[in-house]
Amino acid sequence: MKFLREALDKVKPHFEKGGKWEKFYYIYEAHDTLLFAPNHTTNSKGVQIRDAMDMKRLMMTVIIAMIPCLLFGIYNVGYQHFMAIGQPEAGFGDMVLVGLIQVVPILVVSYAVGLGTEFAFSVIRQHPINEGFLVTGMLIPLVMPPDIPLWQVALATIFAVIIAKEAFGGTGMNILNVALTARAFLYFAYPSQISGDVWTYIGEANKAVQGFTGATxxxxxxxxxxxxxxxxxxxxxxxxxxxxxxxxxxxxxxxxxPGSIGETSALMCLIGAFILIFTGVGxxxxxxxxxxxxxxxxxxxxxxxxxxxxxxxxxxxxxxxxxxxxxxxxxxxxxxxxxxxxxxxxxxxxxxxxxxxxxxxxxxxxxxxxxxxxxxxxxxxxxxxxxxxxxxxxxxxxxxx
Amino acid sequence: MSKFIKLKKGFDINLAGKAEKKIVEVEQPETFAYKPSSFHGILRPKLKVKEGDTVKAGTPILFDKKNDKVLHVAPVSGEIVEIRRGEKRKILEVVILADKSIEYETFDKYTVSDINGLSRENIVDQMLGSGVWPNLVQRPYGVIADPSETPKAIFISAFDTHPLAPDYSLIFKGQDQYFQAGIDILKKLTPGAVHVNVNGDAEVSPMFAHAKNIELNKFSGPHPVGNVGVQIHHLDPINKGDVVWTVNPYGVIQIGKLFLEGKYDASRVIAVAGSEVKNPQYYKTFTGASIKRFVEGNLSNDHVRFVSGNALTGSKIAADGHLGFHDSLLTVLPEGDQYELFGWIKPTTQKLSFQRAFGLLSFLFPKKEYALDTNVKGEPRAFVQTGVFEKVTPMDVLPTYLLKAILAEDFDDMEALGIYEIIEEDLALCEFVDVSKHDVQDIVREGLNLMRYS
Incomplete structure (x- = not known):
């Protein structure tokens, strides 16, 4: 891995003060610290040793705790789809496939748009990129209906990151939960796509079975x-x-x-709760x-x-x-x-x-x-x-x- | 009136390289230094000596123009070889090339029964002039005690729970009579009690257990239970306007010796410990010793950091640096200035953590000794995690709110939230466990300075 470190060290001067990409230092730093834990040492006065816990590990632990909900959510989106169109005999693989097709784009949009906004703010405001969005970016898809238009996900994410977080100074300063702000934004701005009969993905080519009303x-x-x-x-x-x-x-x-992608299973939430409580993170x-x-x-x-x-x-x-x-x-x-x-x-x-x-x-x-x-x-x-x-x-x- | 107080909150940091319980005699270091940075609140240090002067142990070398009655003296006899200055000519160290055999300034000498007849005034004068006074630390603020004040009480913590802390029963062995004399002197300085707080979880050395004229309290629990600030909080908390003094047993013994033998004796036993030390053990030397002789040929790795004091509250010093006034411990830690690929997420049993987040497995090995390096292990962030500081602060203090009040320079809040009750060391564990890697102790000192000087 030495060559990776050398490559990073080689480009680093361009991002430091006086370098040609000086403005983008925090974007460089985010990538560098994602690959390598930095070589900073403690001050000459004060604690000489530090606890191994850091913000990245904290946030990753929350993400790991959400994985059961995500995986179950992917399966459940497919499962509900085939039940609603009257094909309960569909295989496990088909259900997962449908779930993936619905969920992965939402996940990608949430992370891409959110991190893009974070990067932009780190350049404008010259502050380090906080790990908080790693969790938010995962939470947003999990509280969305499976059939939500992607542009709405993008819009809600931008709104939430800017208004709920960056306006207050970034992670640690915000008053409202960022992911919930995203959902509340959609709820009040585009109520028809996030309430009523949206909790099951049917698909345009299919027709729901007799008796299906989509009611939660x-x-x-x-x-x-x-x-x-x-x-x-x-x-x-x-x-x-x-x-x-x-x-x-x-x-x-x-x-x-039926329900939002990740929220339907109390059992998966219990597993997540166990992880969060055991690790002391939640x-x-x-x-x-x-x-x-x-x-x-x-x-x-x-x-x-x-x-x-x-x-x-x-x-x-x-x-x-x-x-x-x-x-x-x-x-x-x-x-x-x-x-x-x-x-x-x-x-x-x-x-x-x-x-x-x-x-x-x-x-x-x-x-x-x-x-x-x-x-x-x-x-x-x-x-x-x-x-x-x-x-x-x-x-x-x-x-x- | 003696109390037995059990505390649950806190965290013992179990570092590798504990000093073996034997005192080794080696040739004394060549130089000793006096460092004003060992104290807080020396505002305008003035030298009384210049390079080339010869001094005896107990000869005044420096005083604070703002507090000129307190004299700071040479720990050993010899020649002033260097006055090391830093930025803006700040005095960093007064270095003394020590004589082979130490000569002492002579001060008044008393018998045990004489001491009882001494007036407070006599005692204070002798202490101020002889260099033992700076052992007295005043709370609030953690500064050298002001001789014009009368403290509500005096507190002595008779054990140290910091990582790799020296064993008091070993380093103060055979000093019982001096300790008792020191207590008798201190008793004259306060109308209140002299509290000696011992470790309730271990055998109490007879020096403390049989001391008279004191209130003996037992404390049990994890670090920071040995911190005198935590003990004061549970015995007789400091309110606005209160002044109490603290002194460590070394200071008490030094005071006792001054009165019984009429000399300023800066001899002390120090521990040299840490994972990078080949033979961690105790040495007999004097305050302010150069560490060179103790570490030369005694290290298993040359990329290390030398810390005067312990790993939580100490200061980094050079390989030929000198120990601070209060320090009986030299900690040697591996320097952690290297990158680690995916170090932020890799599961590890080698790094210690108070918490159990993903991959931090140290909780599985509570007895294991850790060789921790000086890497920050993370990057500075805003306050995010809550409730963790409270778990390592066994006091009715809300650390996060107090720190935020200091950062906001809100004087009313600082006072109301209890800044008078703490000094840096009391929140050092918060700094260790902080996920957001704040310099908690620096912030605390900033707050104390704000309260004191503005």
Whole structure:
């Protein structure tokens, strides 16, 4: 690998101060540090040794935790496609192939456009390229419907990177979760492509089977408010004849249902959660408290139920929609979550509770987790503020006794 | 009143190359140096000697014009051979070529019973004039104690939990009577208690366990439990307006010796340790020793960094450099100025990490000794990860918020968030574990300077 190092060292002077590509130094640096961990040593005063953990490893760990969701999502896009067009006999390979054809372009566009924006900003603002987008670039495809137009992915990515992140100064300074901002942007700018009957990829040449409506469990649940039918019964009834039991609890837990590419499987999210918690990269406090908040709110609504959707068993809330995915990968974003340990409990509980409240009481936004997290992102600094004040008060009280 | 305090937060950095428990006599180094950089808050150092002068151990060589009662003295007798200056003629080192046998300045000498009859004024004068005073460190700020102040209490940490730290029961062996005399002196300086904090997880050396006139507290837990700042936080925290003093056992012994024997004795046992040292062991020498004699022919690798002090809070020195005033440890680490292909993601068991992110396998080997180099292992970034600083700071302090307050130069917040309770060493572990590779200790000092001088 010596020749690689020599090649890099050879071009390096061009990017350094006074070189002809001086402006592009941080782009060079990003590539150099991706290949080689740099040779910087610690200062002459202060710690002489450093922990082996760095930002790149941190972000890569999150990406690794998302891989189960991505792989399952690719398969599921194909699976749902063949179920919906009435060809359940299609092979595993076919399903994966269809999934790849749908998902890979979205992934490529998200990374290419996002990194392009990052590079542009590093040149304009002269700051190092942050690793944060490695995670964002993966999260964006996973929260998109499988049939989303690619130009919308590109637009949303640019919007999110610029408005949600770079405008605040880059990774570490942002207030809103970048990937969720991308999705919220599409949700409000192009609602027809990201709500309603978009969660299953059908394809132009194909026709959906009889009985297929494209309704998600959340949409079915919201309908019961009007119709007065039992939620569990109408979920079980859906898919009969072409995909029996698609909305049974266990099937939804495993994730064989329509939805955003990566968010359908609670099981895969659990695997991801295990990776994040074991490695210490994701906060278990946030994850537990979101689940507790959602489940608790579900139980509370059961007790107060005046319509069938409110009476839906609380544990159903945990497997439908994007709650599991949002809990594990979005709510735990350390930059936008509460940064104090006490604050994390409050932040998580509020997200869980708000998610269920939005789902049940606001049929205009069937998916509550996205808005709940964005809302609590905004409130996280306030929660932290009060936790910090409590710390200051303890110190002051000590002084007076 | 004695307390037993158990702390859970923190992290022990287990480095390879611990000093073997034997004290080796070697020929003394040729030169010794006095370094103003060993202290914080020396604003305008003024030399009392010039090159070519001869001094005795205890002869004043320097003082701070802003704090002129405190004299800084020569550790050994000999000739001033060089006054090494840096940028803007800043005094870096006053180098003394040592005599073969040390001559001492004479100071007043007392018996144990005399000491009880001494007035505070007498004690302070003798300490100021003889060079032992700079052992007293004042909190807040971690600067040399101000003789005009009366501290609320005095704290002595009787163990060191830093990586490769010297074993106090070995380096202070046989000094019991001096330690006791030192305690008796210190007791006269404060109306409060003299706290001696010992390691609750190990056998306590009788020097500390049988000392009188003190409050003996036991602490147990991982590093930084041995840091006196952490101990103060749990015993009698520093509030706004409080002044406490800290001193390490070496200083106590030196003070005791001054009063019992009437001389400034800078002899000390130092540990030379680290993964690159062939024979890590202890040596008998004096404060400020040149390290040349201890490392020549004693290294297994010549691309190394010499650190006066420990690997978390020490300072890099040259191969012919001198140890600092407070340091009883020379750490030798491999220099880490090499690139590593895919070093940021390669799974490794050779690098130590407090965390367990992908590929960091050190958590599987909690007993393993690591040979860590000086590579930064990452690049500086904004604060991203949360909750990790708190796990290595066993104090009710929010490190990230305090650091941000310092960076924003927000004086009210710094004070409210507890800047008076910490000095650099208390947050050194935060600097070690920081994913974003901030210079936490520099930031802390910047904050302390802001609070102190503006």
């Amino acid at each position: 469990p959340l949409a079915l649940g919201a309908e019961t408010v009007e119709s007065g039918k039992n939620v569990v019964a109408s979920l079980s009834a859906y898919g009969s004849g072409w995909s029996d039991g698609i909305y049974e609890f266990s099937n939804m837990f495993f994730g064989f249902m 906060s278990w406090k946030v994850m537990i408290s979101v689940v507790a908040g959602a489940f608790g709110m579900g139980l509370l609504l059961n007790g107060l139920a005046v319509n069938e959707f409110m009476a839906m068993p609380a544990h159903y809330h945990l497997v439908i929609g994007g709650l599991a995915f949002g809990t594990v990968y979005m709510a735990t974003d350390p930059v936008t979550a509460s940064q104090t340990e006490t604050g994390k409990w409050i932040y998580g509980l509020m997200i869980g509770m708000l998610t269920v409240v939005i789902r049940v009481f606001n049929p205009a936004y069937p998916e509550g987790i996205m808005l709940a997290i964005l809302f609590m992102n905004v409130f996280a600094p306030l929660i932290d503020h009060y936790v910090v004040i409590a710390n200051k008060k303890r110190r002051l009280q000590r002084a007076t006794v």
